[in-house]
Amino acid sequence: MTKLRLAIVGAGPAGIYAADILLKEQRPFDVSIDLFEHLPAPYGLVRYGVAPDHPRIKGVITALREVLDRGDIRIFGNVRYGVDITLDDLKKHYNAVIFATGAIRDADLDIPGIDAQGSYGAADFVSWFDGHPDVPRTWPLEAASVAVVGVGNVALDVSRILAKHAIDLLPTEVPGNVYEILEASPVTDVHVFGRRGPAQVKFTPLELRELGELRDVDMVVYDEDFDYDEASLAAIASNKQVKVIDRVLQEWRTRPAANGAAGPASRRLHLHFWAKPVEVTTDAAGRVASLVYERTRPDGQGGVVGTGELREVPIGQLYRAVGYFGSPLPGVPFDDRHGVIPNHEGQVLEPDSNEIVPGVYATGWIKRGPVGLIGHTKSDAMETVRHLVGDQASWWQPEDPSDEAIPALLAERGVRWTDLEGWHRLDEHEIALGAPHERARIKVVPRDEMISISRGE
Structure with missing residues (x-):
């Protein structure tokens, strides 16, 4: 049975929903998914784009947490796409990539x-x-x-x-x-x-x-x-x-x-x-x-x-406050006018020829622009995943698809990445900081401190 090794760049709602939908999809192959996130913590704009006095909207995190806590998705936080890991790296170790980088x-x-x-x-x-x-x-x-x-x-x-x-x-x-x-x-x-x-x-x-x-x-x-x-x-x-x-x-x-x-x-x-x-x-x-x-x-x-x-x-x-706009990603086609990755239902397109770029997909705001709510993000992910599953013949053929390859690569490059266990450490630490003051949490702000706590250093 064929196995799909998938990289998803962006651990906000769009990336997490895409991973969840693919894992639940009926398909004739196994799947392993690695999420890459440039911040030390997951959840994207739900953590960093929703006002702190909106606990009802931040409740979305509960649903996202349940997906990650199943343990069938690996997270590599504090990893910058284009710096710590490149498109060539992804082609060497995965069959495909979904970009879910949002618009910030x-x-x-x-x-x-x-x-x-x-x-x-x-x-x-x-x-x-x-x-x-x-x-x-x-x-x-x-x-x-x-x-x-x-x-x-x-x-x-x-x-x-x-x-x-x-x-x-x-x-x-x-x-x-x-x-x-x-x-x-x-x-x-x-x-x-x-x-x-x-x-x-x-x-x-x-x-x-x-x-x-x-x-x-x-x-x-x-x-x-x-x-x-x-x-x-x-x-x-x-x-x-x-x-x-x-x-x-x-x-x-x-x-x-x-x-x-x-x-x-x-x-x-x-x-x-x-x-x-x-x-x-x-x-x-x-x-x-x-x-x-x-x-x-x-x-x-x-x-x-x-x-x-x-x-x-x-x-x-x-x-x-007239809207958000996407940012270009190294090696990936980009529409400067609309701030999105050019695509057909999530299949990334070459801007000049409109030909499909094999193995490269998009979902969320970087796919369709910064409009819509969580429901739109889910339907976006379903559309992209449907094409991914159907494009098996054009997947990349990686040189080294082993689970050990990415941790070894990041370690070799000196990247202090964070994982799911590290997010649990940081989450518990922030909640503990808030408890004496009867607050939901006190968020740790400095990046180095977030990383140190996550890595147990």
Whole structure:
């Protein structure tokens, strides 16, 4: 019986689900799977891209943990694809590879002044407050008034963390250095800008409701944004999720702080719809001073057009949350325009000829772009695995497919890799750190410390 030796690059949900689906698939061959992850710990954006006050979403980790803890998948953490292990290495030791590297960079927002001092990508801020080991320990929270551009879930995560009182994060796994900086934050007003209307937002009702539950934070919406056109009314009538979002926003319109009136809270979170950012102005020192936006209106076809009316909101910092973008991988075709690996249902394609690249597959955000939730990730993986199983005739023929080859190769190169047992050590260590403080865990942030704990050094 033929045996498939498979490498998966990326140990987030996309990579783990692909491994799980393949192992459960009916197939005429055995399978052994090795997961490679550049971080010392698994779970990708579930660990480093979800706000610490979202334990319900982080519950996804429980399902991922069950897959890994079965013991039929090996993990090699702290291994950088393209540096510690290459595509040629994978061809020498495996029959195929699935890339599940996600999308971690911020998409661009091409307006004048966007690169001013005090203007940041939301992904960088999320990585900081989630304790990502490869970002600085500090963050310059120095402004009372802050702008967030975007109306997706990441934009609301960023807005919520900026507006929320730090002490209300203490029961979560927020890292100690993050708590200290948030506790000293001078932020009083967070302004969120979306170029379309309330019925076209991309966030979910759960995310929106959570904003309204923040302690000592007034939600500010503006009546002028709720003059719905026929398309918006139709969306509210036909889509349950849009209907719930509208109901929440309409309730906020009845609160004392509606339309910017003085409310009882010490902090305010403003939602500006029909607002297209056109320029970030700066002060004499080159720092963010304001956001200029153009009022928009619906075009009758689901889009917007500008009205020509410009408005300006004084701010001291800006966060763009207009989407994530994938990063190219050495030796693998890449679509620079869309930030994905070019593919047909997960089979990687040569960009010029559209011919299938034998043995190379993609799944998750690096396959289809940074959209969709966990359910989409599973269906993505099923599609990719189906092709992998059917492509047996074009698999690579490795020189040395032995289980011992990869540990020997990494040891020879001086790579301090971490394994599943090491993740269990780190997991238990973080939970133990949080226990005396009645916290879920206290996340270990420095990479070297994560590695040392994982390896029992």
